[in-house]
Amino acid sequence: MIRTMTIEDYEGVYSLWKKIKGFGLRSVDDSREGIERFLKRNPTISVVAEEDGRIVGGILCGHDGRRGCLYHVCVDEGYRRRGIGKAMVVKAMEALNQEEISKVSLIAFTENDVGNAFWNTIGWTERMDLNYYDFVLNKENITAFNEQ
Template identity: 30%
Template sequence: MSELTSALRIRAAGPGDLDAVLAFWRTAAEGTSISDDRAGVERLVSRDPEALILAELDGELAGTVIAGFDGWRCHLYRLAVHPGHRRQGVATALLAAAEERFTALGGRRADAMVLQRNETAHHAWGAAGYAPEERWRRWVKHLTG
């Protein structure tokens, strides 16, 4: 364990964290999501208060992951690490927390949403033991404008 990861505080986000999380994603996350707004993140935290996991270092956000479980599947979204803290174990610590959450809830397999163009993320996910599932393709229909 590196000095940085031993100093990390991993915790669930609360309602008071949401503006900071949205600002953090503008700096640290690749791409944007239709749900990257206050109302979307409020719904997430209201519906599943343990799903949005934060990594803090000295009181500042160092990383995030959304670990959603619908009772059937374990879904990972918004794994983002501050550019100044990448390749130092932050993502590994966040994924460990997410996987512990899933296991405690009875989850059997986790999947991750990873942009095809985000080669940096491909390496990070691969290092964490995840691999692309080539047999399936995600189909999407936007329900709002």
């Protein structure tokens, strides 16, 4: 079942994130408080996939009124290749469409072969015409990568 994510899903989603090899988690943004803040700003467009009574997939989805963005798209390794990821993306994009958002973007780490193959397979276009820049405002927001 694909449904809208709520803060009550945090423990299940965070547990899933911790299982995904190479997944980057930020100490502030991905804390319960950080996710609660994100969901309050974007209450209807993040999604989870639930199966066998547990969360097996999730997408944080937000927008700024102009462009949507997908974050932390993942499916538990034991549930992959069953259409769950694509169904979650469709649900999030339908929710963005309801909010009159016309374009959606995401970032996939270059070493994320599984993720990059997924995005290419479902019709997303890799941009080669721009550079992506970051500026860190909160140096306490450290990214740690899962090594499993």
